[in-house]
Amino acid sequence: MTRRISVLGSTGSIGLSTLDLLERAQPGEFKVVGLSANRNVSRLARQAIQFDADCVAIADETCAAELKSALSGHDIDILSGPDGVTEMAERPVDITMAAIVGAAGLPPTLAAVSQGNTVALANKECLVCAGATFMTAVKRHKTTLLPVDSEHNAIFQVLDRDRPAGVRRLILTASGGPFRETSLDDLQRVTREDALAHPVWSMGSKISIDSATLMNKGLELIEAAWLFDRPSHEIDVVIHPQSVIHSMVEYVDGSVLSQMGSPDMRTPIAYALGWPNRMETPVAPLNFPELGALTFFKPDLVRFPALRLAREALEAGGQAACVLNAANEVAVEAFLQGRIAFLDIAKTCELALEKLSAESDFACSSGAMQSVMHFDGLARAAANEHIVNL
Numbered sequence: 001m002t003r004r005i006s007v008l009g010s011t012g013s014i015g016l017s018t019l020d021l022l023e024r025a026q027p028g029e030f031k032v033v034g035l036s037a038n039r040n041v042s043r044l045a046r047q048a049i050q051f052d053a054d055c056v057a058i059a060d061e062t063c064a065a066e067l068k069s070a071l072s073g074h075d076i077d078i079l080s081g082p083d084g085v086t087e088m089a090e091r092p093v094d095i096t097m098a099a100i101v102g103a104a105g106l107p108p109t110l111a112a113v114s115q116g117n118t119v120a121l122a123n124k125e126c127l128v129c130a131g132a133t134f135m136t137a138v139k140r141h142k143t144t145l146l147p148v149d150s151e152h153n154a155i156f157q158v159l160d161r162d163r164p165a166g167v168r169r170l171i172l173t174a175s176g177g178p179f180r181e182t183s184l185d186d187l188q189r190v191t192r193e194d195a196l197a198h199p200v201w202s203m204g205s206k207i208s209i210d211s212a213t214l215m216n217k218g219l220e221l222i223e224a225a226w227l228f229d230r231p232s233h234e235i236d237v238v239i240h241p242q243s244v245i246h247s248m249v250e251y252v253d254g255s256v257l258s259q260m261g262s263p264d265m266r267t268p269i270a271y272a273l274g275w276p277n278r279m280e281t282p283v284a285p286l287n288f289p290e291l292g293a294l295t296f297f298k299p300d301l302v303r304f305p306a307l308r309l310a311r312e313a314l315e316a317g318g319q320a321a322c323v324l325n326a327a328n329e330v331a332v333e334a335f336l337q338g339r340i341a342f343l344d345i346a347k348t349c350e351l352a353l354e355k356l357s358a359e360s361d362f363a364c365s366s367g368a369m370q371s372v373m374h375f376d377g378l379a380r381a382a383a384n385e386h387i388v389n390l
């Protein structure tokens, strides 16, 4: 039976891997309903024509005219602006791939959740900034939520969901990023290009910088807490530079189950697209004799304070994770633009958290969307103010 799919963020790294799998699927296996981008008009238009999409949405309103002209003569609905992306996400489909980067993905992803569409979730920032709101909506609409982030997808694959009491802890693996062996002194001088050069994964720029600061693992810690309903002390992080074990679940009897595979996002994406069945992919099989040693290390929270901040935010609850996420988005953008140094990213987040922890309602975990938006805005302002004064 044909499965109808929308891809939010189709022009990005996850979006491209998703479309690559759709292209390889059997004819008639999938029908593309909607595709969206922020500003990349030419790629979005090309994708829409190639996949015969019903609808496209471009978040940046100033790109709408160019998109209309690129798609003239094609029977494709065109929506624009952030509300246009959300409107597209509301169209009923069998599965929505949520692959927008950052908190900007929250409204459309929540719209897909509220339609009861099965949601394949790559956009971890949704859960970090609004975990309570998001999971309440998932439960209310009985939405099937399939984790795409490689670590969470690995845990989802090996978790014994029928016997949750038997789980002792979740173990998230981290590559350690490009600066795993860089001294604190040298971290002061690393460049944008150094930070973007992830040793294992090829990804979008924001998540690549997050991997370099280990904020990515911090965001993933919070993501795991919401997805699998586990407290902070039941989720560990271990550095595993080869990125072959994508994460693990330890059971009370001492068994540790892991999901392994070549570091290629098409495996977790295919798992979500095919679920509950398996889909074939072109991912290179693991060659164990060639792999050699698999190694593991403790993360260094002095050189990588972002991971400590994320754990503290998870344990603090309330709006701490929302503030951390928003301040990080601003700081990563500033780093990518050459306006701040690498170590200023975590510093900016820490200062925003310190400043906003005094606000009334900071500790409130109600999950009200208004509160999330309020603290997201405050954190962005605090981070920008700090950056300007650096």
Ligand SMILES: NC(=O)C1=CN([C@@H]2O[C@H](COP(=O)(O)OP(=O)(O)OC[C@H]3O[C@@H](n4cnc5c(N)ncnc54)[C@H](OP(=O)(O)O)[C@@H]3O)[C@@H](O)[C@H]2O)C=CC1
Pocket: 008, 009, 010, 011, 012, 013, 014, 015, 036, 037, 038, 039, 040, 041, 059, 085, 099, 100, 101, 102, 104, 105, 122, 123, 124, 125, 148, 149, 150, 201, 202, 203, 204, 205, 206, 207, 265
């Ligand atoms: N890449 C990876 O391997 C992995 C990614 N993830 C997560 O998946 C998500 C996507 O990551 P990735 O694909 O690397 O990111 P990319 O930067 O490569 O792509 C982001 C996508 O989102 C769109 N976009 C950006 N800003 C907005 C906005 N304000 N409104 C609407 N759309 C927007 C982009 O459009 P445009 O092209 O026009 O800019 C693009 O389609 C992130 O949350 C990331 O953490 C998780 C695990 C692995």
Ligand SMILES: CC(=O)[C@@H](O)[C@H](O)COP(=O)(O)O
Pocket: 149, 150, 151, 173, 174, 175, 176, 177, 201, 207, 210, 211, 212, 216, 217, 265
């Ligand atoms: C592929 C994926 O899921 C990324 O989130 C990846 O984990 C990033 O690598 P790090 O382990 O270096 O953060």
Ligand SMILES: [Mn+2]
Pocket: 149, 150, 151, 220
């Ligand atoms: Mn990941």
